Amino acid sequence: xxxxxxxxxxxxxxxxxxxxxxxxxxxxxxxxxxxxxxxxxxxxxxxxxxxxxxxxxxxxxxxxxxxxxxxxxxxxxxxxxxxxxxxxxxxxxxxxxxxxxxxxxxxxxxxxxxxxxxxxxxxxxxxxxxxxxxxxxxxxxxxxxxxxxxxxxxxxxxxxxxxxxxxxxxxxxxxxxxxxxxxxxxxxxxxxxxxxxxxxxxxxxxxxxxxxxxxxxxxxxxxxxxxxxxxxxxxxxxxxxxxxxxxxxxxxxxxxxxxxxxxxxxxxxxxxxxxxxxxxxxxxxxxx
Ligand code: NAP
Numbered sequence: 648x649x650x651x652x653x654x655x656x657x658x659x660x661x662x663x664x665x666x667x668x669x670x671x672x673x674x675x676x677x678x679x680x681x682x683x684x685x686x687x688x689x690x691x692x693x694x695x696x697x698x699x700x701x702x703x704x705x706x707x708x709x710x711x712x713x714x715x716x717x718x719x720x721x722x723x724x725x726x727x728x729x730x731x732x733x734x735x736x737x738x739x740x741x742x743x744x745x746x747x748x749x750x751x752x753x754x755x756x757x758x759x760x761x762x763x764x765x766x767x768x769x770x771x772x773x774x775x776x777x778x779x780x781x782x783x784x785x786x787x788x789x790x791x792x793x794x795x796x797x798x799x800x801x802x803x804x805x806x807x808x809x810x811x812x813x814x815x816x817x818x819x820x821x822x823x824x825x826x827x828x829x830x831x832x833x834x835x836x837x838x839x840x841x842x843x844x845x846x847x848x849x850x851x852x853x854x855x856x857x858x859x860x861x862x863x864x865x866x867x868x869x870x871x872x873x874x875x876x877x878x879x880x881x882x883x884x885x886x887x888x889x890x891x892x893x894x895x896x897x898x899x900x901x902x903x904x905x906x907x908x909x910x911x912x913x914x915x916x917x918x919x920x921x922x923x924x925x926x927x928x929x930x931x932x933x934x935x
Contacts, residue, residue, distance in 0.1 A: 648672070648797065651705035653698045653721050653728060655682045657878075658741065658768065659711035661775045665801045666709075667692045676701035698722070699731030707797060708732060711741040714886050715748040722752055729759055737762040739794050741782075743822075743883070745890050746812035749785060753811035762790035765811055766798065767818035772878050773865065779803045783821070785813030819891040825925070826888060826908040828862050833928040836870040846871040866926040873933075878924030881915050888912065 648671050652663035655677040663686065667673040673692040677683040683694040695701035698721045702708045708728050712721050718740065722728050728738060738756060740749070740763070749765035756763035764786035774780045778801040784791055791807040798805045808817050835858075839846050850867040853859070869875065888909040895902045911931055918934065920927045 648706050649704050650674070650797070651676070651695075651698075651701040651708040651728070653677075653701060653708065653710045654712040654717075654742075655686050656711065656713075657772050658775045659709075660686060661772075662711065662741070662780075662801050663692075663709070664690045665778050666797070669800045671797070671800075674701045674705065697726035697731075698724070698728045699726045702728040702731040702736070703733070705732070705736060707737045707739060707794065709739050709741060713742065713883070715744045718742050718744050718748060718752070723755060729755065729761065732759075732761055734760045735762075737764065737790055737793055739764045739766050739798070741766050741768050743767045743818050743887050743890070744815060746785075746815040746819075746894060749812040749815050753786065762787065762793070763811060764790050764794050765814040766794070766805075767814050768802075769818065769821050770803070771865070774803075775801065781821075782806070783808055783814040783817035785809055785811045785815065785817075787811075815890075816894065818887070819894055822884070822887040823891055823902060823905050825862070826884070827904050828860050829866070829925055829928055830904075830908055830911065832860070832862050832866065833870060833926070833932060836867060836929050837932040840871070862926070866924070869924065870926050870929045873930065875920060875923035875927040875930065878926070880922045881912050881925055881927060882921040884925045885909060885912050885916065 650666055650671045650673045652673055653676045663675055667690040675683050675686055675694050676698050687694050710721055712718055753763040764784055766782050766784045768780040768782050770780040780802050782798055782802040782805040784807045839849055854863050914931045915927050
């Protein structure tokens with residue numbers, strides 16, 4: 648299939664690579680061109696200078712950029728994907744963004760004869776690299792049916808959860824879960840260090856019991872070592888929690904711990920950790 652992938656960041660770069668390796672014909676676009684050149688050297692495929700040019704021949708166009716504003720720029724900007732896509736093409740957006748922007752893009756897609764699926768992901772950098780992502784989708788059933796076999800290339804579990812915006816709402820639920828779990832693990836690591844226990848031995852035992860989690864399996868070593876220069880950035884997590892808190896103001900949900908965690912992450916940003924992985928919450932506890 649002819650595909651386009653717009654946004655070769657931590658997530659998009661390996662996801663686009665899986666699509667090319669699965670035998671699809673992928674044309675990539677990245678704002679910083681050197682990353683796209685590097686991608687073509689590594690995987691083959693082609694690159695274009697604008698989202699519109701990358702999208703021109705594609706049956707399905709994938710986007711994975713930062714936030715609502717970035718997404719609007721890449722999709723509906725002057726040189727955006729919608730300016731180049733052929734009639735009947737499908738846009739699948741992997742950005743973690745608001746449900747409102749998903750609904751807005753679906754309406755614009757329909758008006759121009761395109762289809763749209765919001766498809767934010769969970770599973771982190773490792774999930775993208777290993778092709779083991781959870782993909783939460785919103786949109787029309789026929790648009791999802793078209794996307795699903797292609798998403799299987801890097802999706803471990805992919806599900807349509809309702810109309811456009813539902814994928815983003817599901818991702819908000821995911822981030823609400825993650826925020827509390829990471830803080831719990833950060834406090835556990837902090838306590839374990841103070842107690843003088845062997846952290847690696849300790850987590851190797853308790854990860855098999857009721858305390859076990861993806862965060863414990865994948866992040867306790869980084870927390871013990873104070874290594875945060877990888878993974879899912881604190882700046883992105885604050886963006887995600889902001890989206891969830893905004894949505895909660897609309898639907899009336901009470902999110903007291905999520906609101907607190909948003910402030911804890913602001914502390915990490917103030918420590919210079921905006922690009923650190925979210926497990927750096929432990930650094931906040933270890934401040935002098
Ligand atoms: P990232 O490494 O910062 O990459 C962001 C990508 O978007 C880069 O390719 C960047 O281009 C591009 N971009 C940003 N603003 C743009 C604009 N205005 N116009 C054109 N391109 C633009 O981010 P990431 O970690 O891959 O995350 C991407 C999305 O996935 C975010 O919404 C994030 O919340 C979500 N997500 C991330 C993870 C994770 O573990 N990293 C997990 C799940 C979901 P440049 O190269 O030019 O900067």
